Amino acid sequence: MQILFVGDVVGEMGMEMVDQYLPLLKKDLKPQLTIVNGENATKVGRGINEKLFKQIMKDGADVVTLGNHAWNNADIFDFIDDTKKLIRPLNYPGKDVPGNGYCELNINGVKAAVINLQGRIFMEETDDPFAKIDELIMHLKAEKFTVIFVDMHAETTSEKKAMAMYLDGRVSAVVGTHTHVQTNDAHILKKGTAFLTDVGMTGPDDGVIGMQYEPVINKFLTSRPNRFEVETNGDGILSACLIDVDKKDGHAKKIRPIMISQYQPYQS
Amino acid sequence: MQILFVGDVVGEMGMEMVDQYLPLLKKDLKPQLTIVNGENATKVGRGINEKLFKQIMKDGADVVTLGNHAWNNADIFDFIDDTKKLIRPLNYPGKDVPGNGYCELNINGVKAAVINLQGRIFMEETDDPFAKIDELIMHLKAEKFTVIFVDMHAETTSEKKAMAMYLDGRVSAVVGTHTHVQTNDAHILKKGTAFLTDVGMTGPDDGVIGMQYEPVINKFLTSRPNRFEVETNGDGILSACLIDVDKKDGHAKKIRPIMISQYQPYQS
Amino acid sequence: MQILFVGDVVGEMGMEMVDQYLPLLKKDLKPQLTIVNGENATKVGRGINEKLFKQIMKDGADVVTLGNHAWNNADIFDFIDDTKKLIRPLNYPGKDVPGNGYCELNINGVKAAVINLQGRIFMEETDDPFAKIDELIMHLKAEKFTVIFVDMHAETTSEKKAMAMYLDGRVSAVVGTHTHVQTNDAHILKKGTAFLTDVGMTGPDDGVIGMQYEPVINKFLTSRPNRFEVETNGDGILSACLIDVDKKDGHAKKIRPIMISQYQPYQS
Amino acid sequence: MQILFVGDVVGEMGMEMVDQYLPLLKKDLKPQLTIVNGENATKVGRGINEKLFKQIMKDGADVVTLGNHAWNNADIFDFIDDTKKLIRPLNYPGKDVPGNGYCELNINGVKAAVINLQGRIFMEETDDPFAKIDELIMHLKAEKFTVIFVDMHAETTSEKKAMAMYLDGRVSAVVGTHTHVQTNDAHILKKGTAFLTDVGMTGPDDGVIGMQYEPVINKFLTSRPNRFEVETNGDGILSACLIDVDKKDGHAKKIRPIMISQYQPYQS
Numbered sequence A, B, C, D: 001m002q003i004l005f006v007g008d009v010v011g012e013m014g015m016e017m018v019d020q021y022l023p024l025l026k027k028d029l030k031p032q033l034t035i036v037n038g039e040n041a042t043k044v045g046r047g048i049n050e051k052l053f054k055q056i057m058k059d060g061a062d063v064v065t066l067g068n069h070a071w072n073n074a075d076i077f078d079f080i081d082d083t084k085k086l087i088r089p090l091n092y093p094g095k096d097v098p099g100n101g102y103c104e105l106n107i108n109g110v111k112a113a114v115i116n117l118q119g120r121i122f123m124e125e126t127d128d129p130f131a132k133i134d135e136l137i138m139h140l141k142a143e144k145f146t147v148i149f150v151d152m153h154a155e156t157t158s159e160k161k162a163m164a165m166y167l168d169g170r171v172s173a174v175v176g177t178h179t180h181v182q183t184n185d186a187h188i189l190k191k192g193t194a195f196l197t198d199v200g201m202t203g204p205d206d207g208v209i210g211m212q213y214e215p216v217i218n219k220f221l222t223s224r225p226n227r228f229e230v231e232t233n234g235d236g237i238l239s240a241c242l243i244d245v246d247k248k249d250g251h252a253k254k255i256r257p258i259m260i261s262q263y264q265p266y267q268s
């Protein structure tokens, strides 16, 4: 089973990249499961709304994941409980957290789950992602889920690698998001879990991780408040990866990074 | 020479406390120098504007200091360069930082300086406050300033105490701000500098360091965004301290905390 | 019922202050429950060992609490599971955390509990202290505990005040530790819980929150590693508070700070 | 002019990779300038000593850079001032910081400089890297340096990209270090500066960014202290990049990542 995962969609240019290339990628790669991280999909790069979610689904996603920006657009509260295909990090704390932290699918008879997790190092306080996913995997295994994909939304390389090794052999893939820069380390861990520290972002390529350069540099130079805006000029990038999973045991057989950019135009 | 220092004024209730009690404190204590930290003076508790600054001055302040919230109300940029009596932390980085980091005064022939500094532990990136104040003190000593007051706006007790010991004997007083809770450790250090880890805040006493409880607790419980609002109900508090400084050598002779609250009503 | 709580004992001088003054305080104040935070009791100011724990108990403590330094002296693992009177923060994460996070006592027929909690802002990642204590209080109420004391070991004033308001009316007292500086805000909250943002430390008064000044200032000046050592010269301080609790409903009737130092010698 | 840059050498296996492959890379690629980041070269993965420095030089480095671990092995103070070829981050604060923050070279008549910078986001407090490098570049340009290489040792992708854009056209290359995972974004910025968010590490490939998995996972699971040790089993990795710079104007013409690992064996 092929799983296609597209990294953090940022702003209008991110949505344009998805509109333009996700249908092509689906046609060419024929993934059975397509996942898109949409935590920065709004025009301002923070959060998502129902229209954008539906557009990503229409473009070909089966599941949309989020991250620390899940709650930044308050529209989320209006529709997240109505859909099981939009998931927020599993380990957000509190009672009755809106939405779900994972999504169950049946893909031609194969039970598959997509999980969204959030790291804690240099991030908001959340429940322990290690403890939370332990519990969930126990449940999923009992329910005979074989294919399990984890979007590990985290800042540090160490927390993402530790999570991947912790889950090695128990899930099909652990792919990081949040830093908006694709890493060059896609590989299969010893016990069969595919890993990529960060898949990278989808959106404007010429800013600073999606944002206009001027306010960001002014923030660094002055430490005074600067309103960050999504970059709207220049070229776009789409960052993704393709994972080949054995649908019988859920182990990954192959993982390869995908990048469409000004430097690497798309070739069918 | 008596120096009166009033801690972080927060929101409308903070302004009301200043309006009501600063004139009384001035009448009763007759300080030659009155300083008020106004970094949270706006209705929303972030930053200051010209009207509020003028009101604090009219109530009896000689100098108004700020802190990390200096820049949160953009009105500041309209008037900070027109007045020498409103100062922002000396060690904000960058070229042409608006406003000044200290204020020079002549009090009946005594050259006095008020300095605003900001700590770095668990705060915005700024220039080294130790290096910056070293330079400034060198300059002030060369210019024959004797009385020097430092508002050290910082999060941790260790950075504030280290700064006070670093400046011991070189300045008249180091008083902390920012945590909004008065500490119980006012004393004179070995070489003559008065020290108080934090002078505390001035404003609503029944919230969480000035803010309404509900959004704050929801933030702690959920890690989701919650719009914090200044508390407008309940009783007010005014936190301050009075420092007696020898105007000849600039050394402190005495420091005592002041608090006006529901538990300690003001007594002339 | 009178509860005496002594703040973070730091190093040899901290132990000397406890040896010298705790018996006197007990004789004069006659508390029915005496609690000491011992997280910095070792000579190096990090952690505790069995000998020191026993000494604090012999000096008059009924329960010893800890904090983020609980685990810094590995000796702790040798004896923490053998005693119910030494408690570590309730919300340390993981399976089979050594020791207990609270202690149950029967004081002349009154069921009393002492709880140690740790904050998360600017501290190690731990489980949600709000969620953890909610569960525990539910259990304690079901078991008819009336007097409940909480040592909230945390960095920020906001997290401590928020916790106190969260528990207001449900516990007898929330007293903060960790910043090593006593705050000047002891009071009873609206629904009957006594609160003090930080009780302060017990140990050397002339360093930086217990540590020698030179390495601390060098760390601030250079950001290079500096080995911190506990201050062994100068005067000592003992910081504490006394809380009067109604043993029938567990509500606090009074709280007052206690400080013994070079500036405030002990007076029986 | 070809510049070869090898990322953070970690522990014994890192040194072995350098011993084995650096001579091969030099023979095959014939770089005129070879730079190695050695901040984790000691057996314990923290700091460097004179023997290791000399060994890296003997293996073919012209300059060795460091990072936040520069000072963790105190041996550094014994020899860093004796060599101009070992540099530590330029923006370490304080007076008389040991060693230099950059290195000047003359390569067949071309004046070249190698600079080591450190970021501030989620790292130790240091002087502003933007302000520091501004000053230095002014000096270097006045002295007719054309080729300038910057090792930007930083945690976040945003600070590294912002620095690269800030320096675009003024230096030949900005290459990140510190996260120990190579990113997949090597490219030339608009005005001629080569950029790679992180070059990645050189050492054990099967741990967590160089360290043994068990203590790291235990730290994540328990938040209790765990002594981290460098991984000594499994395969090694060498992460590097090759930059082609026009020696006349100092602009980069090409940058390509290099990785030697169990998945990508070295091919001459």
Ligand SMILES: [Fe+2]
Binding pocket: A008, A039, A040, A067, A178, A179, A180
């Ligand atoms: Fe993102």
Ligand SMILES: [Fe+2]
Binding pocket: A039, A067, A068, A069, A153, A177, A178
């Ligand atoms: Fe994110």
Ligand SMILES: [Fe+2]
Binding pocket: B008, B039, B040, B067, B178, B179, B180
């Ligand atoms: Fe404030």
Ligand SMILES: [Fe+2]
Binding pocket: B039, B067, B068, B069, B153, B177, B178
């Ligand atoms: Fe502040």
Ligand SMILES: [Fe+2]
Binding pocket: C008, C039, C040, C067, C178, C179, C180
């Ligand atoms: Fe402590």
Ligand SMILES: [Fe+2]
Binding pocket: C039, C067, C068, C069, C153, C177, C178
């Ligand atoms: Fe502590």
Ligand SMILES: [Fe+2]
Binding pocket: D008, D039, D040, D067, D178, D179, D180
């Ligand atoms: Fe490193």
Ligand SMILES: [Fe+2]
Binding pocket: D039, D067, D068, D069, D153, D177, D178
């Ligand atoms: Fe590093």
